[in-house]
Amino acid sequence: MSLRLILKRSYSAGKKATTMAGSNEKFTKVFNKIDELTPKFVDRLAKAVEIKAVSGDELLRPEVVKKAHFLSKQLELLGFEDIQLRELGTQPPPVNNPSLQLPPVVLSRYGSDPSKRTVLVYGHYDVQPASIEDGWDSEPFKLVIDEDKQLMRARGSSDDSGPLLGWLHVVQAHREAGVELPVNLITCFEGMEESGSIGLDKLIAQEAKGYFKSVDTVCISDNYWLGTRKPVLTYGLRGCxxxxxxxxxxxxxxxxxxxxxxxxxxxxxxxxxxxxxxxxxxxxxxxxxxxxxxPVTEQEKKLYDDIEFSLDDMNEASGSETCLYKSKSDILMHRWxxxxxxxxxxxxxxxxxxxxxxxxxxxxxxxxxxxxxxxxxxxxxxxxxxxxxxxxxxxxxxxxxxxxxxxxGDYWISDPFNASFTAAAKATKTVYGVEPDLTREGGSIPITLTFEKELKTNVLLLPMGRGDDGAHSINEKLDLSNFVGGTKTMAAYLHYYAESKEK
Amino acid sequence: MSLRLILKRSYSAGKKATTMAGSNEKFTKVFNKIDELTPKFVDRLAKAVEIKAVSGDELLRPEVVKKAHFLSKQLELLGFEDIQLRELGTQPPPVNNPSLQLPPVVLSRYGSDPSKRTVLVYGHYDVQPASIEDGWDSEPFKLVIDEDKQLMRARGSSDDSGPLLGWLHVVQAHREAGVELPVNLITCFEGMEESGSIGLDKLIAQEAKGYFKSVDTVCISDNYWLGTRKPVLTYGLRGCxxxxxxxxxxxxxxxxxxxxxxxxxxxxxxxxxxxxxxxxxxxxxxxxxxxxxxPVTEQEKKLYDDIEFSLDDMNEASGSETCLYKSKSDILMHRWxxxxxxxxxxxxxxxxxxxxxxxxxxxxxxxxxxxxxxxxxxxxxxxxxxxxxxxxxxxxxxxxxxxxxxxxGDYWISDPFNASFTAAAKATKTVYGVEPDLTREGGSIPITLTFEKELKTNVLLLPMGRGDDGAHSINEKLDLSNFVGGTKTMAAYLHYYAESKEK
Incomplete structure (x- = not known):
C-alpha cells in the first residue's frame, strides 16, 4: 500500500499550519518535520494498536503490560529519561484472579531545565474491548487506512493511543528538526483508564511532591471535538x-x-x-x-451562540431523531x-x-x-x-x-482563559486557522480533578480526534488530518505556553 | 453402597399399600413385585439421568437423541411393540445451527386388545440445564442416593425421568408378577418439553386418527404434589x-x-x-x-378448606415471608x-x-x-x-x-370426578391410605389442552413427586417413597380405570 501517497493528500491541516506559522521559523521547521515523519508516526501507531491492551479483560492483562513496555522502549529511543514503569499492586476485587497485577503507569521526563516550565502530559494506553463480530468493517486490532475517507481505523486509534503518541511525535519532530523543546515534559501514561483508573489517584498523590514536583500545568488529550469540523478546547466536565x-x-x-x-x-x-x-x-x-x-447567567447564555453545533449534528451523533430539545443552546446546556x-x-x-x-x-x-x-x-x-x-x-x-x-466522580470546571487555555487557543488558530470553540463535555474524566487537586495546577483538555471517532463503539477511527493537525497543535501549544507571561 | 439396605427403609408407602390392597390379589402381586424390583428401577433411573438430555442446549442435542434411543431399548426389553422414534424435522429459529434436528417422540404400545381400554401415557425425557457450579450438592447428572433423607438426587429424577419410567416399571412388574395389564398402553414420550414442546402439537393432531386412534384417556405424570405430605390429583392449570x-x-x-x-x-x-x-x-x-x-362460587370456596396447605408451606416454598395473603384459601385461589x-x-x-x-x-x-x-x-x-x-x-x-x-397457552380445567380422576383417587387411597387433595396449579402444561382437544378425551394429571422436588432448581430430587408409591399408584390407576363403568 502506498502509504506515502495516501498520506500526501491528508496534509491540508499541515500545509495550512505551515503557512499560518510562516512568520515563526521554529514552527515551520517543526511542522514540516511532522509532515515528513507522518508515515513513521502512522507506523508507530499501527504497532501500538496491534497490542490488545484491553484493561477490562483479565485474560488480556499481559497484553496491557506488553504495551507499557512498548511505550517505554519508544520513549527510550526518543531520548526521554528517568523512564519508570510504576507498579500499582494487585487489582482489588471484584476480580477472577485475586493476584492480578494492575498495569504499570509509564512515567518519563524529556528535559529538566529549571529555567523552563514543566508540562505533565497524560494519556492512556489501554483500550476498550473490541471484536470483529461486533460489526467492525475490519479487524479492530489492526490499523487499516481508508484511502477514500483519509482515516485510520483501529481500536485505540483515537482513544487514546493516537493522542498519547502525539506527545512522543512532538518530541521526535523537535529533535529531528533541530528545534529545542521549549518546556520540560513529564509523561504520565496509564493502562487502566477504561477500567476506572484504579491506583492512579494514589500514585498522583504520592508523586505530587516527588516525580511531579515541578509540574506547572497538566494537559490531557483524551477527549474529542464537539463535531467533525471545528477544533475545541474543553473547560468543563459533568460528574457522575x-x-x-x-x-x-x-x-x-x-x-x-x-x-x-x-x-x-x-x-x-x-x-x-x-x-x-x-x-x-x-x-x-x-x-x-x-x-x-x-443558575444560567446572561453572559453564559451568549457563550452557546457562537459554538458550531446544530440539532442535525445531535441527530447524526445519536443516529435518531429523539433529541428532547430543538435549539442549539438548549441541547448544549442539557449536555454540559x-x-x-x-x-x-x-x-x-x-x-x-x-x-x-x-x-x-x-x-x-x-x-x-x-x-x-x-x-x-x-x-x-x-x-x-x-x-x-x-x-x-x-x-x-x-x-x-x-x-x-x-x-x-465530581464535576470539573476550569477558567478557559488561563495561560494554558490561551496557549492552546493560539496553537489551534495557528494550525487550523480558526479560534477553537470552548466546550464542556457531558461525560466525566475523574483524573482531571485528581491532577488539579493534588498538583494544585490548572488542567487543559486538548482533544485530537473528532466527535464521530466512535471511541467506545465499532469502527473507531482517527482522521489523518486530525492525527497530523493534532500533533502540530500539541507542539505549538508547548511553545505558546512557554512564552506566556502568567502560569 | 448397600442400595438394597437403604431402599428397605423406604417401603412405608409400599407396605401400607400392600396391606390396603390386601383384598385384591392382583394388587398384592404387582405391589410386591414393584417392591422387589425397586433396586432395578433405581438402577434404570440412574442410567437415564446420566444422559445429559438438556433440550435447551443445542450442543447437547445428541445427548437428547441418545436418551430417546435408551428409552426405545428399554421399551423393547419390556415387550412394548410398534416402537417408533418419530422425527419432528428441524428446529425453527431462533437457533444457532439452522439444520438442528428436533429430538424424536418415542411412541410405543403395550397390548392392543380391542376389548380393553387404551390409556395414553405422556412423559418427557428431556431435562432442564444443570451444572454443579449452580450450587448442587453433587454432580447433577449422576443419581446420588441420600440415605438419611431417603431420596434420589439428580437432574431429571423428578422432572420427568422418574415418573416417565414409572410406566415402564408398571409393565415390568405386571409381567414379572404374572398379572395381565388391564388396559392397552400407548406411550408418548417427548424430548422438547423443557423447550416449548416444539413439534408435538402437530404430531398429536396428525396421529389423532392414526397411532392414537383408540385412545380412551390420557394420563400425564409431569407435575407435583402441592406440598410434601399428601398426594394430589390435578384438575386445572392456569394459562400463560x-x-x-x-x-x-x-x-x-x-x-x-x-x-x-x-x-x-x-x-x-x-x-x-x-x-x-x-x-x-x-x-x-x-x-x-x-x-x-x-366469579368464585360458595361451593368452590369450600373446596379450599379441606386442602392440606398453610401459609407456612407457602413461605417454605418461597424461602421467604413475602406472601401477599395470609389465609389458605386466599393463597390457593390466587395461585390457581x-x-x-x-x-x-x-x-x-x-x-x-x-x-x-x-x-x-x-x-x-x-x-x-x-x-x-x-x-x-x-x-x-x-x-x-x-x-x-x-x-x-x-x-x-x-x-x-x-x-x-x-x-x-390457554388455561385448562377438567371435571375432577370423571372416570379417570375417580380411578386415580381410588388408586391413591389404595397406595397412600388417604384421599388425594384435588388441586389446580398455577403453571401451564400446554400439551394437556392439545391432547384434550385433538384426541377428544379427558386428561388426568397424576403427579409422582412432591412440591419441594426442585424441578427447575438445584438439587432436584425424588423421594424413594414417591418413586415406589407413585409407580404403585400408576399401576392401581390402570386397574381401577379398566374396571370403571363410564369412560
Missing part, C-alpha cells in the same frame, strides 16, 4: 454519581406459574422505584436536585451544565432473548446522575437514597430494600 | 400469555455522559409502561382483565384461579454486575399474565397491547413503541 437500588424477596428465583399472584415480586417494586426518578422529558423527579444547580438521570439496567432479572417465566428473587436497578456545579455529592446521595427509600416504603411491600452509591 | 414491549430510540447504545439529558431514553419510557401494569400487591392494573375472571402478572426482565439494558454508563438504544420489557377461566386470550391480547400503547402515547416520547404477544 452511580447508584443501585436492590430489592430482595424470595430465597431463590421462582416460577411465575406457581408463585405469580401470591408473592410480592421484587421486580414490581423495583420498577415502581425506578419509575419515580425521571420523566420521559428527562426531568429529574427527585426533589432538591435541580435546586442545587447553578444541567444534571441528567439515566436508568442503565437491572441486574438479576431475565435479560436474554425469548421468554422465561421467572420471578427474579433479587434485582438491582442501576442508574446514574450526571452532576454539575453546584451539586454537592454527599447531599445528592442523601436526596437520592431518601427518595428511593420513601417511594419503596409507600409500596407497603414485604420485600427488603437497599439503595446505595456505587461510585462517583 | 407472554408479552414484550419494545421501545427503540437512538441508532446505537449511547454514553450517558454525552447524551444523558438531551436524548429521550428508551429505558425511561419502558419503565413507565411496565410500571402501569401491576401494583405491589399483585393487582393487575390493566382495565378489563379482572372483569373476565369467573385468579390471574397474575409478573415482570420478568428487560432485554437490551445493562444486566451485568458493576456499573456501566450506557443509554441502551433498544429495550424489550418482558412480562406475562397467568390466565384463568374465563379469560379469552385474543381479548386479553387486545386489552394488554392497547393499554401499553395508550400509556406510551401519554409519555409524548419521540421513541418508537411496539407491544406484542410472544407466545401463549
Amino acid at each position: 454519581s452511580y447508584y443501585e437500588v436492590i430489592i430482595e424477596g424470595p430465597g431463590a428465583d421462582l416460577h411465575s406459574g406457581i408463585f405469580g399472584g401470591v408473592i410480592a415480586e421484587p421486580m414490581t417494586d423495583l420498577i415502581k422505584v425506578l419509575d419515580s426518578l425521571v420523566d420521559s422529558q428527562g426531568r429529574i423527579l427527585i426533589k432538591g436536585i435541580n435546586e442545587m444547580v447553578a 451544565r444541567f444534571p441528567s438521570l439515566s436508568i442503565h439496567g437491572i441486574e438479576g432479572a431475565f435479560s436474554g432473548s425469548g421468554a422465561k417465566t421467572v420471578i427474579p428473587a433479587r434485582v438491582a436497578g442501576k442508574f446514574s446522575i450526571r452532576t454539575v456545579p453546584n451539586i454537592e455529592p454527599r447531599k445528592l446521595d442523601k436526596l437520592v437514597i431518601e427518595h428511593c427509600q420513601s417511594v419503596f416504603e409507600s409500596l407497603n411491600s414485604p420485600n427488603t430494600f437497599k439503595a446505595e452509591l456505587i461510585h462517583d | 400469555s407472554y408479552y414484550e414491549v419494545i421501545i427503540e430510540g437512538p441508532g446505537a447504545d449511547l454514553h450517558s455522559g454525552i447524551f444523558g439529558g438531551v436524548i429521550a431514553e428508551p429505558m425511561t419510557d419502558l419503565i413507565k409502561v411496565l410500571d402501569s401494569l401491576v401494583d405491589s400487591q399483585g393487582r393487575i392494573l390493566i382495565k378489563g382483565i379482572n372483569e373476565m375472571v369467573a 384461579r385468579f390471574p397474575s402478572l409478573s415482570i420478568h426482565g428487560i432485554e437490551g439494558a445493562f444486566s451485568g454486575s458493576g456499573a456501566k454508563t450506557v443509554i441502551p438504544a433498544r429495550v424489550a420489557g418482558k412480562f406475562s399474565i397467568r390466565t384463568v377461566p374465563n379469560i379469552e386470550p385474543r381479548k386479553l391480547d387486545k386489552l394488554v397491547i392497547e393499554h401499553c400503547q395508550s400509556v406510551f402515547e401519554s409519555l409524548n416520547s419521540p421513541n418508537t413503541f411496539k407491544a406484542e404477544l410472544i407466545h401463549d
